[in-house]
Amino acid sequence: MKLRDYESIVGRDVIDELCLIAEKLKGKKIQNINSTAVGGGVAEILNRLVPFLQELGVDASWDVIKGGDQFFKITKKIHNALHGKEETLTPEECEHFLEINERNKNVLRPEADVFFIHDPQPAALVRYKKELGKRWVWRCHIDISVANQEVWRFIRSFVENYDGSIFSAPSFSFPLPIRQFLISPSIDPLSEKNRDLSEEEIESVLNKLNIYRDKPILTQISRFDFLKDPVGGIEVYQLVKKYVDCQLILAGGTADDDPESTEVLLKVREKAADDPDIHILLLPPGSDIEINALQRASDVVLQKSIREGFGLTVAEALWKAKPVVASAVGGIPLQITHKHGGLLCRSIEGAAHFVKQLLQNPDYAKRLGENGREHVRQNFLLTRHLKEYMLLFLALEHEEDIVYL
Amino acid sequence: MPQKSSSKAGETFHFFTRVHLRELTGLRAHNLTELLEHLRTVPGSVIYHHTHHFLQQHQYLSPEPPNDFAYWVTESLNNNRLGERLASINTTEFPTIRDLREKIIKTIESEAERKKDQNQAPEGEEFHFVRAVSFVLPTPYVATDLQEFLEGLKKVTIGSLYYHIFESRLRLEKPTNDFSHWLEENLGEKALAGQINKLDPYTHTMEGLRKRLISLIEKRIPKMQKESHEAKRL
Numbered sequence: 001m002k003l004r005d006y007e008s009i010v011g012r013d014v015i016d017e018l019c020l021i022a023e024k025l026k027g028k029k030i031q032n033i034n035s036t037a038v039g040g041g042v043a044e045i046l047n048r049l050v051p052f053l054q055e056l057g058v059d060a061s062w063d064v065i066k067g068g069d070q071f072f073k074i075t076k077k078i079h080n081a082l083h084g085k086e087e088t089l090t091p092e093e094c095e096h097f098l099e100i101n102e103r104n105k106n107v108l109r110p111e112a113d114v115f116f117i118h119d120p121q122p123a124a125l126v127r128y129k130k131e132l133g134k135r136w137v138w139r140c141h142i143d144i145s146v147a148n149q150e151v152w153r154f155i156r157s158f159v160e161n162y163d164g165s166i167f168s169a170p171s172f173s174f175p176l177p178i179r180q181f182l183i184s185p186s187i188d189p190l191s192e193k194n195r196d197l198s199e200e201e202i203e204s205v206l207n208k209l210n211i212y213r214d215k216p217i218l219t220q221i222s223r224f225d226f227l228k229d230p231v232g233g234i235e236v237y238q239l240v241k242k243y244v245d246c247q248l249i250l251a252g253g254t255a256d257d258d259p260e261s262t263e264v265l266l267k268v269r270e271k272a273a274d275d276p277d278i279h280i281l282l283l284p285p286g287s288d289i290e291i292n293a294l295q296r297a298s299d300v301v302l303q304k305s306i307r308e309g310f311g312l313t314v315a316e317a318l319w320k321a322k323p324v325v326a327s328a329v330g331g332i333p334l335q336i337t338h339k340h341g342g343l344l345c346r347s348i349e350g351a352a353h354f355v356k357q358l359l360q361n362p363d364y365a366k367r368l369g370e371n372g373r374e375h376v377r378q379n380f381l382l383t384r385h386l387k388e389y390m391l392l393f394l395a396l397e398h399e400e401d402i403v404y405l
Numbered sequence: 406m407p408q409k410s411s412s413k414a415g416e417t418f419h420f421f422t423r424v425h426l427r428e429l430t431g432l433r434a435h436n437l438t439e440l441l442e443h444l445r446t447v448p449g450s451v452i453y454h455h456t457h458h459f460l461q462q463h464q465y466l467s468p469e470p471p472n473d474f475a476y477w478v479t480e481s482l483n484n485n486r487l488g489e490r491l492a493s494i495n496t497t498e499f500p501t502i503r504d505l506r507e508k509i510i511k512t513i514e515s516e517a518e519r520k521k522d523q524n525q526a527p528e529g530e531e532f533h534f535v536r537a538v539s540f541v542l543p544t545p546y547v548a549t550d551l552q553e554f555l556e557g558l559k560k561v562t563i564g565s566l567y568y569h570i571f572e573s574r575l576r577l578e579k580p581t582n583d584f585s586h587w588l589e590e591n592l593g594e595k596a597l598a599g600q601i602n603k604l605d606p607y608t609h610t611m612e613g614l615r616k617r618l619i620s621l622i623e624k625r626i627p628k629m630q631k632e633s634h635e636a637k638r639l
Contacts, residue, residue: 013562017422020542167429170533175431182427182535329529338480346527391426395538401450402539 001048001190003055003383009189010383018383021390022056024405030393031112032062035075035121041185042118042141045385048188052386058393061112065104065122070096075121081151082120082144089151101125108132114393123158135396138162141185143172143309143330163396168310169331181392184334186385187315187376192288194319197296205293209281216246216359219298221291221317223252224264224282227307229327231264232348234271234278236304236325239352241277244359251281251294295320300358300365304351305329315380318342318372323365325354335380341372418554418587420546420561423568425537427454432534436525437482437513440474440532444510447534449502454537456496456505457571472496473532474509481526487516496607501578541568551592551629555622563611570606570614582606584618597625 007015032050034042046062053060067075074093081087089097101124108115108128114135117125119142129136138159144152152174159165159176166181167173173180187194206213218237222228230250237248250268265280272278283290295301301317301324308330315335317324324342326332336342343358345351358365378384394405430451434440444452455473471479471492479488490512499505526532544561548554558566569583579586581602589598600621606614 011562013560016544017424017562017564020422020544021424021540024542170429170433170535171529171531173429173431180429180431182429328527333530337476344480387424388426391424391538391540394540395426395428398538400538401448401536402541405540405542 003052005190006381006383010377010381014383018056018387018390021387021394022053022058025058025390025393028059028113028393029109029111030058030060030114030116031109032060032116032118033065033107033122033125034062034118035065035067035072037064045185046118048382049386049389052382053389056386056390058390061109063107063109065100065107065125067100067104067121071100071121078120078151078155079142081148082142082155084146084148087148087151089154094154098124101127114396117162120155123155126158126161129161135164135393136162137164137166137392137396139166140172141168143169144174145171147174164392166392169334171330179395181388181395183385183388183392184331184380185310185312186380186382187312187319188382189319193292194316195292197289197292201289202293202296205290206297209279209290209294211247211249211279211294211297213297215277216244216299217249217297218246218300218302218355218359219249219251219294220302220304221251221295221313222303222305224250224261224268226260226264227305228252229304229306230268231271232304232306232351233302234268235348236302236351236355237278239349240355240359243356246299246359247277247279249279249281249294249298251279251283251291253283253285253287291316292320295322298322300325300355302351302355303327303332304345304348305332308332311335312380314342315376318369319376319380321366321369321373323358323368324372325351325358327351335375336372337375340368341375342368415591418548418557418583418591420544420548420557420565421541421568422544422562422565423539423541423572424564425454425458425539427458428536428538430534430536434526434532434534436523437478437484437487437516438523440478441510441513443534444474444506444513448536449506450536450538451534452502452506452509453575454535456509457575458537472509474513477526477530477532478513481530481532482524484516484524487513490516495605496575497605499575500580502575505575539572551588551594551622551626554588555619555626558615558618558622563615566611566615566618594625594629597621 003015032046036043050060050062074097077087105128108125110132112134116137117123118139123138126136160178162178164179164181165176166183168184170182220233224230233250240246268280272280295317301322303311303314303326305327310331314324314326314332325345326336328344328346333344336344338344343354345354432443434443475488475491478484478491494508496505499508544565546557546561548557573579573583585598585602588594604617609617
């Protein structure tokens with residue numbers, strides 16, 4: 001995929017602008033460092049953005065630190081603790097974390113101008129800042145607003161030494177003595193999950209999944225996880241069903257090694273009882289076309305989460321010009337301007353009321369969906385993400401409000 | 406400032422573009438009192454961001470691009486009256502960010518006093534103060550006459566329109582927008598410059614504004630050609 005392939009979606013002017021900005025970065029070497037080359041959101045983002053930066057003539061590279069089982073067990077604990085889970089790190093665990101970061105020192109390329117470190121796993125590499133100099137940025141891909149304070153203090157002791165940090169949403173951050181930039185994640189409009197589908201492709205997926213479009217479709221795409229509140233989704237549907245004969249699709253994956261998801265699924269099935277209009281679909285990893293088709297076949301998309309990371313499934317649905325009703329949590333309020341590009345809810349009753357409104361007023365639903373799609377086009381496609389990363393590299397050299405390049 | 410040289414009499418117009426990056430200030434408000442407290446002290450670039458980013462981020466939402474304060478007060482504090490008053494602040498009336506800040510503060514103060522409003526935003530819906538860092542870059546597009554100006558206008562990004570129309574006037578405290586200034590000073594197009602300056606850019610989407618500008622210039626070009634032809638005949 002080349003950047004010019006996106007021209008028909010975002011406009012030639014946007015791609016030209018990326019080229020203009022990239023010219024200002026000529027000769028700069030940017031080194032991205034994270035802890036995994038495959039799987040997970042960070043690797044997915046880097047897999048797309050690094051080649052595009054290179055295509056634009058920016059000397060970007062990407063390296064991965066190595067660590068054993070023990071290291072990744074510790075970083076998983078850190079990850080959970082930063083999400084708010086009660087965890088403690090023993091002095092030995094802290095020691096091991098530092099030791100692995102130290103062993104990965106050779107990953108750092110001394111010729112780099114910017115060290116772009118992603119997430120907590122390689123955060124301690126900043127201890128080599130004194131030796132190597134240059135600019136250091138820490139990219140936090142997670143919501144640390146309710147972080148376990150003890151573990152955060154440990155990570156913060158490294159973060160404070162960076163020149164800048166990046167968060168996905170204002171509410172995800174914590175006061176820090178360094179600059180904090182706001183860069184939201186993005187979706188790729190040409191990926192399998194988001195590209196245009198023909199009616200035949202959509203129909204073929206629906207047939208495979210035994211879904212018939214004989215009744216309006218309300219869909220929630222998310223893991224079977226308490227925080228995504230699929231049970232609440234059923235309650236919303238049941239309130240709507242009293243007035244509009246519709247069907248509900250709950251589609252997402254489960255993790256075999258996650259006992260919680262099994263429990264959630266059990267509760268969902270219990271709640272759904274024998275209602276033939278509730279479709280519970282367990283999708284295997286990589287079901288991108290299926291998700292795409294389900295979103296496109298929906299009349300209303302629901303995201304009734306209790307807590308969210310950024311909640312990019314909302315941007316995915318909006319990109320398909322679907323009217324969305326979603327909880328005002330995590331990064332969702334950044335994606336939906338209430339009553340302009342979707343509807344934000346705070347309760348099951350509120351969500352049901354909005355879903356009903358949309359199903360009964362197709363023109364209103366259509367307008368919200370179209371506005372939502374334009375909002376995503378302007379703000380949540382990877383071209384915007386690419387632009388902001390480049391601006392960030394430039395911003396590290398400037399403190400002023402207006403920078404003339 | 407790069408655009409300064411381009412708007413001197415007899416000079417080529419260089420189209421610049423403006424892109425921005427958002428920086429968190431770490432300041433947040435849960436209610437009107439906290440909102441007011443921070444409004445008095447945050448840098449101008451913060452006020453600018455919250456009164457202008459809607460124009461670029463929600464450029465399809467016409468005709469109501471409210472400012473962030475209006476949106477938050479309405480949606481998170483449920484204060485519709487104040488929200489409406491904040492949304493109706495006519496940004497074009499204020500020549501500087503300082504004046505705009507004063508107006509916003511006064512509007513909130515009067516309402517806070519009247520209602521003793523102490524509504525709290527629900528958890529997670531606090532107002533976060535964000536600063537805009539602007540980057541101004543030259544584009545390859547230049548104009549020496551109205552036709553070239555029109556061609557450039559058709560090709561530049563909305564960031565360029567934004568820069569020449571909004572940023573130059575309010576944030577850089579210029580008395581008019583760059584387009585009107587250049588058209589009047591260089592081409593003697595006083596009437597056209599006046600028409601453009603009179604447009605309320607805050608009630609158009611950026612693409613809508615581009616269309617309006619193009620239409621004004623396209624109407625003017627044949628008239629101008631006719632005038633020039635007649636002048637030659639005389």
